[in-house]
Amino acid sequence: xxxxxxxxxxxxxxxxxxxxxxxxxxxxxxxxxxxxxxxxxxxxxxxxxxxxxxxxxxxxxxxxxxxxxxxxxxxxxxxxxxxxxxxxxxxxxxxxxxxxxxxxxxxxxxxxxxxxxxxxxxxxxxxxxxxxxxxxxxxxxxxxxxxxxxxxxxxxxxxxxxxxxxxxxxxxxxxxxxxxxxxxxxxxxxxxxxxxxxxxxxxxxxxxxxxxxxxxxxxxxxxxxxxxxxxxxxxxxxxxxxxxxxxxxxxxxxxxxxxxxxxxxxxxxxxxxxxxxxxxxxxxxxxxxxxxxxxxxxxxxxxxxxxxxxxxxxxxxxxxxxxxxxxxxxxxxxxxxxxxxxxxxxxxxxxxxxxxxxxxxxxxxxxxxxxxxxxxxxxxxxxxxxxxxx
Numbered sequence: 393x394x395x396x397x398x399x400x401x402x403x404x405x406x407x408x409x410x411x412x413x414x415x416x417x418x419x420x421x422x423x424x425x426x427x428x429x430x431x432x433x434x435x436x437x438x439x440x441x442x443x444x445x446x447x448x449x450x451x452x453x454x455x456x457x458x459x460x461x462x463x464x465x466x467x468x469x470x471x472x473x474x475x476x477x478x479x480x481x482x483x484x485x486x487x488x489x490x491x492x493x494x495x496x497x498x499x500x501x502x503x504x505x506x507x508x509x510x511x512x513x514x515x516x517x518x519x520x521x522x523x524x525x526x527x528x529x530x531x532x533x534x535x536x537x538x539x540x541x542x543x544x545x546x547x548x549x550x551x552x553x554x555x556x557x558x559x560x561x562x563x564x565x566x567x568x569x570x571x572x573x574x575x576x577x578x579x580x581x582x583x584x585x586x587x588x589x590x591x592x593x594x595x596x597x598x599x600x601x602x603x604x605x606x607x608x609x610x611x612x613x614x615x616x617x618x619x620x621x622x623x624x625x626x627x628x629x630x631x632x633x634x635x636x637x638x639x640x641x642x643x644x645x646x647x648x649x650x651x652x653x654x655x656x657x658x659x660x661x662x663x664x665x666x667x668x669x670x671x672x673x674x675x676x677x678x679x680x681x682x683x684x685x686x687x688x689x690x691x692x693x694x695x696x697x698x699x700x701x702x703x704x705x706x707x708x709x710x711x712x713x714x715x716x717x718x719x720x721x722x723x724x725x726x727x728x729x730x731x732x733x734x735x736x737x738x739x740x741x742x743x744x745x746x747x748x749x750x751x752x753x754x755x756x757x758x759x760x761x762x763x764x765x766x767x768x769x770x771x772x773x774x775x776x777x778x779x780x781x782x
Contacts, residue, residue: 393764397540397561397708398752406760409767410448416479418444418452418766419466423459423486434636435564435685436484436506443759450763463490480766482506483532492531502769505557506536508564508683533769534558539704542681558772560765563708564685565758566692566750567640573694573747574648576740582611582733586650588686589616592658596722600654603726608733616646647693652732652739654725655687656700684709691750696742698728709753713745 394400420437433456441452455462469475477495480502487505495501535557537543543561546552552559585600597613604611647653659678684705690697691709699706701718710716717728732739751757 393768395560395765395768397563398757399761399764401760401764405764409763410450412767412770413448413450413479413763416451416766416770417476418450418480418482419455419478420452420482420484421455421459421462421488421491422457422484423488433484435567436508437482438636439565439567439755440759440762443755444762447756447759448763459486459488459490463488463494466491467494477501479770480504484508487528487532489525489528492528497531497533497773500773502533502766502773503531504534504536504765504769505532508538530555532557533773534560534765536560536562536765537681538563538683539681540708541704545680558769560761562758562761562765563705563753564683564688565755566685566688566753567755568644568689568692568750569755571692571747571754572644572648573692574651574743576694576743578736578740580736582608582651582736582739584612584614584650584652585729585733586614586616586647586653588653588655590658590686591615591654591656593656593722596654596656596725599722599726600729603730607730611651611733614650616643643689644693647690647695650695652729653690653695653697654729655690655697655703655706656725657682657703657706659703678703680704688750688753691746692753694743694747696732696739696746698725698732700725710749713749715745716742716749 393405418441420441422433422437437454437456441454444450444452455465457465466475466478470477478501481491481495482504483491484506485508487503492503497503529551532555535546535552537546537559540561543559546557546559585604587597601613604613657678659675659682679702682703682705684703684707687697687699687706687709697710697717699710699716699718701707701720707718710718717732719725719728732742
């Protein structure tokens, strides 16, 4: 298997992975209470676990509560014989030290850290203050990276190399499972330029609105409604899985009402009390490690998008395309946006290209990569003597 994105493997590789995982349990878990209501957690846990079960027949379950809560449930369940000790534990956004200590790597349990788009500050190797944390991190076998640059950063990190972690570039899947897309008509005029509610660049927004008012007065600027993505609404459900599914559906409905979108990460607007150094640090992390998830959602809906070229998560998603409009400053955003609004043929061509680019991010392909990674880790773990596993 070639684990370089988008991964190259055969049906035989996949079948071998399924055989290796037969009889194994996979557990996806969070480290803090309330995570079951967070979209990123449910995507990386509930949806992937469901996909592994339904698509590949692999036993996968989820514990979305605090670290101590999940650990206590798992230990009690295993001690009473009501469940098996998991062969693979995926820690979402943070490491649960209790689970790593209770079900250690030395006993054949593979622990995988999935920070999503949170950069992992691995502890120094020699600091006595971090000795306990360092020991926990040594119990991890692998880390998942959202972007190609974050994967490269992790692979070259001294602590990661010392811990012996494997690094897999495995970005978010999109949630448009039914592949619903916009109905693009080359002869129709564009009506809506939309952006995600989390994109905050007052200067760019003002420039776009001014350009639309002067050049395309019939086109309106619109944001995804943030109330549809958080908080309780008329569709609120006490079941967090159903609630998150409803949020995903509402977001997709809004995306399908757009004709063109702009994708620029919220990396550059300083906070009220943020120093220049902190702002640069945040921008660096955002550009190299930030997920391209929102762009992937837009691509799956067939939305032509002007993409910010300094965001590696976005560049990874549209990299296979030689024609995708990419901007490195706000002026270039406006230039590409004018082209898209003026040219229906270009919009529809990019809409078809978007659907092609999104296909590797469908859940059906994503769970195959998880299975291949888990099988490789279990195989490697079985070849390492217990005394060398820490």
